[in-house]
Amino acid sequence: MERSFAKEVEALKLGDGEVFRGEGILAVTKALLQSGVSYVGGYQGAPVSHLIDVMVEAEDLLHKLGVHVETCTNEASAAAMLGASISYPLRGAVTWKSIVGTNVAADALSNLASPGVLGGTMIILGEDYGEGASVIQERSYAFAMKSSMWLLDPRPDLPTIVRCVEQGFELSETSHSPVMLDLRIRACHVTGEFVAKNNRRGDYSGLNRLSGPPRFDYGRLSHPPVTFVQERLKVEERLPAARRFIRERKLNEIIPGEHDDVGIVVLGGLTNSVLRALERYGLADCFGASRIPLYVLNVAYPLVPEELREFCAGKRAVLVVEEGHPDYVEQAVNVELRRADLQTRVFGKGVLPQAGEYSSAVLLKGLAAFLAEVKPAGIDTERVGATAARIFAHVPAAAAAVGTLPPRPPTFCTGCPERPVFSAIKLAQREVGPVHVSTDIGCHSFATFAPFSLGNSILGYGMSLASAAAVGPNMAKRPVAIMGDGGFWHNGLITGVASNLFNKGDGILIVMQNGYTSATGLQFMPSSKAGRSGNAPGMDIETTLRSLGVKWMRKVRTYSVAKMAATLKSALGSAERGLKVIIADGECQLARQRRVRAEDAARLAKGQRVVRTKFGVDDEICSGDHSCIRLSGCPSLTVKPNPDPLRTDPVASVIDSCVGCGLCGEVAHAAVLCPSFYRAELIRNPGLWDRMLFTVRRRMIGWLGGRVGEAAA
């Protein structure tokens, strides 16, 4: 990893009474240390990457506390780590991005939850849902329900989050069940403060090791016949124990309100948004006091029936505020009220939308609809309606004034080594016609956006090759699978390559070897050139594939567009059957720039020679057709007004952010575009030879009528 988290590591060292300031996910990290964990693991992914990143950098601190940190190769291996807490009183936590990570981890989680745990185990889920999410929109809730794990959904407020982590471990131990802590994207990045406590050493850890395993106990295995017993234990013992704990420790909160003929049941994570919507209708203030009572579910699963009944008793109606589909909580509320024979009407989906994030606008509309329907005594619902109408009246006119704006999705960074591969695929397709491209998860999935618009399927991380298994045999042309090196080690090696070779498959696999899991924040992985403690992990994709028996393999520097296109064409056209692998080799430019910039600055400071490269376009020669942009898509290659008064179409232009990767020149060459590109290199701290050569050339070109040198004023 090239980024430094030194500041964040300092925050982890705070002790009793000191004030911690920072982001939600860092507060969770600190809370884990305050809870005395013995081990931490996970697989990186927004929005929880920083938890592992910071832990890795806090090596010294963790060493002192005896905490073992594992940067797992996927979520399944992270989940399996929790197996340490089945038989031993070890507290442990793992983290990943959900829903995708939970899917990968599901097998281990089921086998963990069935025997249950002795030591507290916590799974920190970055719930990648709503604005800014990068994965399919599903809820983690189903996993909690089906495996009897408890799901905490704390109010997005640092003290509450920290309390949920600390009490979550106790809940886990009391009920012998794993606990999930669910944090939405904004909650991971919310800033705030809480009063810290000293970090705690685990009862057993690297500093105080267990002497050995306990006596053989079949009950700790998820294997028949005990699995049948375990199923019963889940509902007969663990669930009631969990509910008791939640009720006794008041993990859920009641916010009282004077209009108590109605109420709102809200998942913890949505509380602030609901309070703000109420505030805008004059029904709450900015300190969390409300005129309508709220039942805040910091524990989303399980529901505590007694608490729910007490809250609903005497109310005509309640509104359940629960984001996403299916409406698990709303269904459960209905069932519990039915069982208790309470006649409180339940509103939820209907006044609120079934799908999508509950943004401020959604909640404003939903609350107004709920209030208009139930007309609580003492609330002027017409005024609420008028306020809502006023708030929404402005939007259509404003949107119409602006017009339909084109989207601005994220894209490959300037100088990215993966972009040229897609330029090459586009060029190859011009000659051989369209091919099926199975895409994967990673930076390379940005190729699905313009200007490449490439990809026929995305089936998950490391799944691209496997997802083409049935395409190849049913199509005239070989399919192409794209996979990053991150995806290769996460899953693709076994799921994709081994399965393909085992089945004597055909097809093409392009592995993007950039040296990091870049999309998640530049973490190291097995084939990185460096590792956590400085040494390279030493695994190599090419060697691995050879040992598996891949025969057709080419390694091509990604920026060599023409060569890449030719290699791809030969793979597509080859008469030889069998898997063909192209390793597209080029270091992540983000990582490279962080390193090179620091090195260049150091060299400059020492007076050493540094060459800065930048590309440019000659305005007069550029035809304004923008073929180059359609083939490159680089953020630093853009358009500008045509300086020529006779032409109106904008011309291409390379802006200052250019890192001189050379792709535009390569593309201009490979695609035979216009001759307007040039590479300019400025030599800083030039040597004697540089100066002499430059002076001589300048003179001679001067005699020939040209001019080199001083900028025109």
Next chain:
Amino acid sequence: MSENVRPVTILIAALGGEGGGVLTNWIVDAAARCGFPVQSTSIPGVAQRTGATTYYIEIVPVPAAELGAKRPVLALTPGLGDIDIVIASEFMEAGRAIANGFVTPDRTLLIASSSRFYVMDEKIAMGDGRYDHKRLADAVAGNARETIVFDMSETARAGGAMVNAVMLGALASCGRLPMSPDQLAAAIRADGKAVDANLRGFEAGMKAAQANRPSPAGDGKCGTAYRDRIATMEATIRAQMPAAAQDILIEGVRRLDNYQDAAYAQLYLDRLAPVKKVDEQAGAGGRLLRETARHLAVRMSYEDVIRVAQAKADPGRLARIAGELGAAAGQPFRVTEFLKPGIEEFCQILPPRLARPILAFSERRGWLDRAYFGMEISTTSVTGYLRFRALAGLRRYRRGTWRYQEEQAGIEDWLALVIEAGGRSADLAIEIAECARLVKGYGSTHRRGSANFRQIEMRAIRPVLDGRLPFRQGIDAVASARTAALVDPEGDALQRCLDALEHKSMREAAE
């Protein structure tokens, strides 16, 4: 319930990589130092990669110490009509915030950079895909309570700073934050990274915001200085040509003199004489002449090898590049050109008698799209420079080249269509004149454009001129076919457009 305390709400709209996160941290830090309860959230995800991203901050303008035991509960998502300040580092992102309903006339101060960072859809258009700047400017002016608009990107560049520091400066001077400019500057110092550059940007942002400069027009054109060797021609233009077309004609004459010689510029004027006549007959007020003159100048200065060499060896060019690089006087630099001429490029400078058989032979052999000679030539080396000079020197033989003959024939055909149409309708003639935009560029781009033009000529222009298509409909047909030709490089949209046109006219004929 406490009715009167409300947080100050700030929505930051930025692009990944602009330091929006750092800006947010500065604001949060400054507020915390003043003792104000503050909360920020963001959707950074993959934002480093130039995608649109937002940050949201709430600051309670009462020190926590005065609130006693009360702790504010702050929102994580921006609310419709609930935003005090929206600050956008880019003009379209300001537009997006408006379209999403976060900017309201009763409440919001909108601080927007007038600079554009074009999105992919705008950049990949084959012609001009840029979003209407004026529309954005009107929306900015018409939807906020107050606006501060200036070019933050240019302010940052001029001050040698990142745009986030400029944004903080603009926020500091707006008077709507509960923190003073000094307290915000203190946050930059406390952060300790690139302090000098950030403070420079901060000061520049404050100054620019105070001046509240109106947004400069989005598509300002800069003129080009030419030698005034052909003053007589210009004098004739001023004396005899309609005022509406004079500036374009003068520009055209200068360009073609520079491109070839004074006689070539005279040919340009001669070619325009009949256009002037039909313009007068049609009562177009110089409009037709102006548009035809504009396109004719561009077509006559077509891009051949000689033209490229002229541009590459232009005396001012290397100096301009040195300026862009920020090279100090005498500081060494190198410039390398990427060229990949094919058989066609070589034939461009041969006489037609030689070029035609070579091209025909190469085409039969399938070499035309295959044989290219990639080269990287350094213009800052003596031999490299000489090569361009030598090529540029072929200018005097240009009239004898194959490409010249081809181009002139194409130009004559196109002009004849314009003049023929002008005799009937100035609008139709202008639409046809505009079609010259399609023929541009090099190699395959040029071939594609020429083929598209021929398609439109055959299937839309000729039918109107021959009376097979009603006039009104014909004008629309030519305009929409031209637009369609610029939609996709594969030409699918153009085919669909022309097919629909023919289908429609056949149906009408049948009725």
